[in-house]
Amino acid sequence: MDRPPVVTPRHRTFRAALRWGAALALVALSAFVGHQLSQQTGLARMREAAEHRLDMIATGLDAELTRFDYLPALLEMTPVVPALLRSPGDPALSDAANRYLAGVNATTRAEMLYVLDAGGTSLAASDWDQPGTTVGQHFAFRPYMIDALAHGRGRFYGVGITSRRPGYYLSYALRREQAAPGVVTVKINLEDNESAWRKLPGDLVVVDQRGVIILSTRDDLKFRPLLPMDALQRAEVLRARPYGTAPLEPLQWQRVEALAPGVDLLRIDGADKLGTTRTLRHAPWQLIALDDMGALRVGARNAAVTAALGMVALLLLGVTLWQRRLAERQKLANQAALQAAHDSLESMVVARTAQLHAAQDELVQAGKMAALGQMSAGLAHELNQPLTAMRTLSESAAILLDHRRDDDVRGNLKRIRDMVDRLARLTAQLKTFSHKQQLQRVPVVLAGAIAEAQVIVAGAQQKYGVQVEIDLDPPQLAVMADEAALGSVLVNLMRNAIEAMEEAPQRLLRLEGRLHGDGRALLTVSDTGPGIRDDVVPHLFEPFVTTKPAGSGLGLGLMLCAQLVRAMDGDLQAGNRAGGGAYFAVELPAAGLE
Known part of the structure; x- marks a missing residue:
């Protein structure tokens, strides 16, 4: 009988790298396609508008030059x-x-x-x-x-x-x-014509047979040749004196790319312009419409960012659905395992009373497997929280782009990046728990950790209309902790407090941080909800103990919080406030920051 292939950690890492690489490639491709489509469409509109202006101006100028033939x-x-x-x-x-x-x-x-x-x-x-x-x-x-x-x-x-x-x-x-x-x-x-041209969009120049600009909507371009003159041209200019005393300083005029007949991408004195050329019928001159490429490129960049964000949103939605499907499959597998263990226990009790000890061992093992499955589902729920926040931020960024609030878009992109980093740290913790390794403790500023947690629970806070108060003394109070583990603890405690105040007339979530004892810091998370039942308080940090209605929680969140706090050389306590509501006190080693 063939055995299934063994999936090693190296294989899992390689597969994860492939998935991330494919996702990044899709985002980059979306940005490229959005940029190209926006740029081509913008170029077509600019060319059409420039040709319309040139038709109108050339007709008027030709008529002006021929109306004295009589x-x-x-x-x-x-x-x-x-x-x-x-x-x-x-x-x-x-x-x-x-x-x-x-x-x-x-x-x-x-x-x-x-x-x-x-x-x-x-x-x-x-x-x-x-x-x-x-x-x-x-x-x-x-x-x-x-x-x-x-x-x-x-x-x-x-x-x-x-x-x-x-x-x-x-x-x-x-x-x-x-x-x-x-x-x-x-x-x-013809200076009156120049004045009329200045009211039209873009710039316009008229170049004579020597390649010198003789008419222009920009004074700095007038009487400047596109290219340096040769000796024969200079001798002719000296004899006929067509440009008065103008110094005839050549422009830095470069044709970068020919886009179509009579349409070129130009670089003039370091600035990129779209040049559309038309030859006059009654004079050896050329009309050239110059349009700035800056607005077109900004629009193309915005289109690229929008397309990239749209692809990120689609990918996040796909990841969310995939995680939900995995969680459902794991839940069904756990239920099947529990049912099988229950059926096995019943048959063993009836048929093998003498082997009670062995049956109890098997039941314990089945319970461990069920707990492991429930813990996996709980961690999948923890991953879903930042994914939901990232989707909200990406949708907000698209709206901000429509209003051209580029700085706010950058802020949302930074938050999304931080969320991605948080997801990576949360998934890395699975390996930490499985190998029983120590968490990486570094100085973490509580104000920053609380701010990150607020972003994740912002949806629940708004849903229940909860007011948040933060009181840190000193404001830069910091603790020695694993940043991802501390964030997970804060999110769990804050979300539990918010949901506990669903029916409360006053909904206030308060976070208070103080130096406590010799080199310790105490962070208290309190609410104005109904509090915790006295019979539940002693067992609050045990597995599968919850005060939520059936189906609303697994009873693993507080147990995980307690384990994380202990792993960071800290302590987690809970109780009821004298004025009503519950509190959770997190004690951790204080960190001194410069």
């Missing part, structure tokens, strides 16, 4: 302009042309309108009566003048020579008078 024909049909080109030194013609250009400019609402002869000298201008007028200025070096004479029209963005204000120049050659051709130039002010 001016050459208008000025050629006006007698005063051709006459001025033929007789540039006539004062009367100059005055008439100046006034005519001022009137046309007032109607078209351009920033400036002026006429130049073939040599690039301004003969008349709409600002003829303003300080810094262009009349008489020489502009033959400007690209818009050169292109107009060579190709019939020119376009140029630059800072004005006299006004020092940037603008977009449109130039048109006037060729009806072949003997004295001239050029009419319109300057458009």
